[in-house]
Amino acid sequence: MAVSNNGIGGKELKIVTLALGSIAALLGLGLFAGGVWLASLGGAWFYLFAGLLLTIAGVGLARRAGYALWVALILLGYSVIWALSEVGTDFWQLVPRLIVFIVVALVFSLFAPQLRGKSGQPVLGVKVSLALAAVCFIALAGLVAGMFRPHPTVVAKNTAPAAQINPSAGDADGNDWPAYGRNGLGERYVQFDQINKDNVDQLEVAWTYRTGDLAVDGAEYQVTPLKIDDTLYLCTPLSKVIALDAVSGEEKWRFDPQAKITESTEGWKRCRGVGYTDLDALSLDAATDEPVGDAGMVAAAPAMCRKRVVSTTIDGRLFTLDAETGKLCEDFGDQGFVDLTEGLTPDVEGGDEGSYNVTSAPLVADGVVMVGGRLNDNLTVGEPSGVVRGYNVATGELLWAWDASRGASDSTPLPPGETYAPETPNFWGTASYDPELGLAYFPTGNQTPDFWTGNRHSYSDEYNDSIVAVDLKTGQERWHFRTANRDPFDYDVSAQPILYDLPKADGTTTPILIALTKRGQIFVLDRRDGTPVVPVEQRPVATDAVEGMNPAPTQPYSALSVGADPLRESDMWGATIFDQLYCRIQFKQMRWEGEFTPLSDKQRTLIFPGYYGGFNWGGGAVDAATGTLLVNDIRMAQWGRFIKREEAERIGLQPSTEGEYSKQLGTPWGVERSMFVSPLGVPCFKPPFGTMTAIDLASGETKWQVPVGSIQDAPVLGITPGVHIPLGMPTMGGPLVSKGGLTFFHGSLDYYVRAFDNDSGEELWRSRLPVGGQGAPMSYIGEDGRQYVVVVAGGATRTGTNDNRGDYVIAYALPRQQ
Structure with missing residues (x-):
């Protein structure tokens, strides 16, 4: 009063x-x-x-x-x-x-x-x-x-159900989820509509399983399980493979490859998925009527391992297991394992032991296992090759090897004892496959150290941040498309490419590839030859770099992007007028001439989109029935500056590959970098910091865009707010789309799995998880006829502590009919 x-x-x-x-x-x-x-x-x-x-x-x-x-x-x-x-x-x-x-x-x-x-x-x-x-x-x-209700960035103009362009989409995979992206196309779409808009609010937990491997000490659960027949297959961050009953969640078997923890993987343990093949169901060659690959070897494979789970380890090995028993297929490679470090140069001085490791799901298709690998970023020059290789799924025989130093000229494996050229751009995600064209598509990163471009090889510049198409049987390159001309900001393309047949006005279709990039650019290419279907233009960018940096004068921009508008002073944000003022002052003091403003040693440079995305490894999904692309993104600006290593040591910066300081040995500069936040610990730029976006692929129009995630479980200066304010937080993982008109997602910073209306973006259902999640949901029909949606939750992304971590596999379904 x-x-x-x-x-x-x-x-x-x-x-x-x-x-x-x-x-x-x-x-x-x-x-x-x-x-x-x-x-x-x-x-x-x-x-x-x-x-x-x-x-x-x-x-x-x-x-x-x-x-x-x-x-x-x-x-x-x-x-x-x-x-x-x-x-x-x-x-x-x-x-x-x-x-x-x-x-x-x-x-x-x-x-x-x-x-x-x-x-x-x-x-x-x-x-x-x-x-x-x-x-x-x-x-x-x-x-x-x-503050307690979501504020869409783009409001749906039409919330009526989208027209079904391809009503039979998803049918080919039956009731299963046989590959990382559900199929080799990477669609993450299921044709099931048992769970739909009208009943999704009735979803309940059907079963919960705990793996026993907590996501602690640098381990993260980012896995999307597979489902074949009556069994669910997944891997843990320590490379263990587990089989579960798809209806009850009871463990059937587990296999521990005894992965060695190296200096490189001590703080970086991941397994995003496994592969699967049925040797008896391999495609037959039209000319010989024999199985694809080495027909004799396939036929000679023991009965025990006709159905195989294919997986990798964080210490750089590839192995296969009998899908029924979980026993090692010892006829594969050398006593069941293939050493992926063969043909690579040894770890370099100044780097970490075990620099090369594998974290993502392999592509398994038509008798071939296709893998790349992760390398340390930013510690030193001389890292091992980013070679991509194809192996016979029955024998483990190396069939081909593509690396950027040879490019399209040669993909034959090197003789024993020889090594692939070091420092080539690597492929650390999951590839996609078009069985009609026989082409596999994989994304690449750049030559490390990421923030110094003065030592880049010509072939590294040619293949950095690219989509490469190769013949799956031979590894011979057909084409490649570069999403950045020279990358100074760790803009690796890591998301699995999405393959889709885009309808045209004349009734025909164009086979397209959708490449999602950390820059927020969405490149839509004809997957037959790599030519852009959505226009791409080369725009001039800032080039006022330190001596020796050698920046590219132009960079490619697609007519389709999400969250990539250049920042302005008016975009600076804060919880109050006071920290907003602080952020505006900081913005005006930074170098910022657009996205590719080079780093300097004189002042900080703003980096936006940030090097976490845009779109990271989680990728997107496509509603193949309606031609709608669903993508979640990250909007987190960072800043960076070059710093002499002696100065960094003097002020106490601790070097690492992912932290706030990296040495970049062998280059003139170390690099210091961090999030652009206010003194209150909140981002210095306007919300949302993460969204879900629906895009009509035929028109390129954004149908809707909504914030994803609340501040509820996101600590700020060590304090967890505990209130559900749907600001839209940085996302990880990817979406799942269903014919029931729903998009499921659980890669937010708060502890929820959600279902969005595909036509409006409205959140129709939300269920509390015990801890946060990072992977992508998957769905299947069980032997009992129920549709299940499964998420794996081990904790929100990189909290820096062992608090609020878990090992949960949770299946949701509608209540059983009485």
């Missing part, structure tokens, strides 16, 4: 108004000083004037002068006009611009009866004061209430 002399005594009121006025004046002075600083940098002048008004209002309140109320109301009106002119009606942009000034106006309104005009009379009576305070309170309550 308004404060009057009938309540608190006069002496106490003087103390209260003096204290509140002093606080307001001090905050105003801080805002004014920061505003002067920002204006001197060429930034907005609003903060300077707002700080001045707040200071005047605060002094007036301390003196109990009537003008304090009018200045506070003028300040509120000024902030409203400025905010609307700068950011329109963007809710999350309005919050920090207005909330402090609404609170100020509310407090000053409550004290209005105590403020005296020139005549010595109260500036407002109690009733008017209460009415004015009520208006401010309603505005404040409206802002607070708005």
Whole structure:
């Protein structure tokens, strides 16, 4: 209620108004000083004037002068006009611009009866004061209430069910999920509609299984299981393979390859998936009527291993298991294992032991196992080759080897004892396969160290951040497409390419490949020859780099992208007007001439889109029945700068591949980098920080875009908010799309699995998980006729501690019919 002399005594009121006025004046002075600083940098002048008004209002309140109320109301009106002119009606942009000034106006309104005009009379009576305070309170309550509901970035114009272009999509895979992306096309689409928009809110936990391998000490669960017949197959971060009953979740068997933990993998343990093959069901060669691959070897494989689970280890080995028993197929390779480090140069001095390892699911198709590998980033030059290899799935025989140093010229394996050229761009994700064209498609990274381009080989520049198409049987390159001309920011292309047949107006289709990049660019290519289907243009970029850096003068940009608009000063954000001002000052002090602004040793460079994405390894999904692409993205700006290694050591920076400092031995500079956040620990740029987006592939139109994830479980300065405010947080993993009109997702920073309406983006269902998740959901029909949706949850992405970690495999289904 308004404060009057009938309540608190006069002496106490003087103390209260003096204290509140002093606080307001001090905050105003801080805002004014920061505003002067920002204006001197060429930034907005609003903060300077707002700080001045707040200071005047605060002094007036301390003196109990009537003008304090009018200045506070003028300040509120000024902030409203400025905010609307700068950011329109963007809710999350309005919050920090207005909330402090609404609170100020509310407090000053409550004290209005105590403020005296020139005549010595109260500036407002109690009733008017209460009415004015009520208006401010309603505005404040409206802002607070708005925080608890999602604010789509793009609102669906048409929420009617999308037309079915291909009603039989997904049928070829039956009731199973036989490959990492459900099939070799990487669609992540199921034709099941038992779970649909009308009943998804009835989903319940059908069973829960715990692997026993907690995601601790650098281990992360990012796996998408497979389902074949009545069995679910998955791997743990320590490379163990486990088979579960798909209906009950009971363990059938497990196999432990006893993976060695090396210096390189001590803090980086992953297994994103396994592969599967049935030797008896291999495709037959049209000319010989024999199985693809070495027909004799396939026929000679023992009965025990006709059906095989194919997996890799974090210490660089490839192995196969009998799918029924989990026993090692000892006729594969050398006593059941293929050593993927053969043909690679040894670890270099200054690097980590075991630099080469494998974290992603292999492609298994038509008798061939296709694998790449992960290498350490940023520690040193001379890392092993990024060679991509194909092996006979029955014998483990090396069939071919593609590496960037040889490119399209030669894919024959090197003789024993020879090594593939070091420092070539590597492929660390999962490939896709078109059985009609016989082509496999894989994405590449760049030559490490990532942030120094002065030592790049010509072939590294030619193949960095590319999509490469090779003949699956021979490894012979057919074409490649580069998504960056020279990459100075670790913009590896890591997502599995999505293959889709795009309908044309004349009734024919174009076989396309959808390449999702960390830059947020979506390149849509004809997968027959790599030519763009969606236009791509070369745009000039900044080239004012340090000596020897050798930046590319242009970079490719697709007409289709998500979250890749260049940042402006007005995009700077914060929880309040004060840390927003801090972020704007920091932005104006950084180098920023667009996405490819080179790093410098003189000042920090803003990096956006950040090197985590855009789109990371989790990839996307396509509703193959309606031609809708579903993608989740990350919007997290970083900053970086070059630093001499002696200086880094002097100030105590600790080197690592993924942390805030890397040595980059063999180059002139180390690199320091970090997230661009305010002193409160929140991002310095506008929300959302992660979204789910639906794109009509025929038109290229964004159908809807909604924030994904709340702040509920995301610690800020060590404090977990515990409230479900759907700001839209950075995402990991990927989506699952179903014919039931639903998109499932659980790779958010809060502990939920969600189902979105494919036509509107509305969240229709949300279920609490014991810990966060990072992988992609999968779905199948069990032997009992029920549709299951399965997620694996081991903890939210890279928390830096062993808190809130797990080992859960959770299956959801509708209640059993009575």
